[in-house]
Amino acid sequence: MTIQNAADNYKHMIEIKTLENFTYPEKPRRIMKYVLVYCATGGLSMTIDENKFKLRDGQVVTITSGQIHSIKKSSNTKAFILEFTLDFFCKNDNDIELIFHNGLFCHFAMNEVITVNKSIIESQLNAISVEIIKQPYQYLISIHSRIELILVEINRAKVKRGDEIWKPGALFLKFEPGATYPYHNHPGGEEIFVLRGEAIIENVTLSEGDYLYTPANFKHSVSTKKGCTMLFVIPEEVEIL
Numbered sequence: 001m002t003i004q005n006a007a008d009n010y011k012h013m014i015e016i017k018t019l020e021n022f023t024y025p026e027k028p029r030r031i032m033k034y035v036l037v038y039c040a041t042g043g044l045s046m047t048i049d050e051n052k053f054k055l056r057d058g059q060v061v062t063i064t065s066g067q068i069h070s071i072k073k074s075s076n077t078k079a080f081i082l083e084f085t086l087d088f089f090c091k092n093d094n095d096i097e098l099i100f101h102n103g104l105f106c107h108f109a110m111n112e113v114i115t116v117n118k119s120i121i122e123s124q125l126n127a128i129s130v131e132i133i134k135q136p137y138q139y140l141i142s143i144h145s146r147i148e149l150i151l152v153e154i155n156r157a158k159v160k161r162g163d164e165i166w167k168p169g170a171l172f173l174k175f176e177p178g179a180t181y182p183y184h185n186h187p188g189g190e191e192i193f194v195l196r197g198e199a200i201i202e203n204v205t206l207s208e209g210d211y212l213y214t215p216a217n218f219k220h221s222v223s224t225k226k227g228c229t230m231l232f233v234i235p236e237e238v239e240i241l
Contacts, residue, residue, distance in 0.1 A: 013088035035063035042077030066209025181222040188236030197228030
């Protein structure tokens with residue numbers, strides 16, 4: 001692979017846009033990337049999975065990979081839209097934990113507008129914009145670190161306003177191709193988020209980015225043909241049947 005091809009490949013994994021010089025499609029879209037929208041000045045109207053949000057100066061909202069969303073800006077609006085893939089950001093367990101803290105990029109229907117420290121967030125987003133364009137030595141490592149700082153700052157903003165850090169009873173499981181998990185019951189229900197690959201649950205195929213909620217006492221098995229990695233949020237212990 002040439003240096004240029006490698007750069008083009010990473011362009012699909014990490015992108016940043018500014019609404020000051022970019023027209024974001026108002027038509028609802030669904031992409032397999034995590035999306036962070038930050039309003040620097042002016043205002044934004046957003047729809048995320050049919051829920052409506054308004055952002056003002058110094059506010060941010062995070063969108064999970066696979067959520068349907070649209071953005072409409074008002075006049076004199078400056079905003080950043082940061083998009084990155086799971087593969088780009090999640091290099092280790094600490095990255096995965098950070099992604100799912102406070103449900104920033106986890107639960108569907110739990111998006112929220114958060115007021116953050118403008119100077120910290122804007123300095124990091126501006127630096128990411130410059131590094132993506134100029135591609136200095138080890139710029140991808142630097143951008144990864146800057147995203148970490150942004151997510152930490154969002155968590156700090158939530159704690160400052162009185163929220164608790166959200167740490168679900170969750171686990172990550174990687175299924176090899178052809179693997180199965182036996183028929184079982186969930187007394188407390190379950191939430192499943194497919195991070196990679198495909199899984200089959202009750203004859204329904206779930207693909208990367210798909211989310212499934214199962215109510216209490218829902219019984220099912222899990223299988224995969226191609227292999228997959230999934231996040232499971234399980235309030236109560238599973239009962240193998």
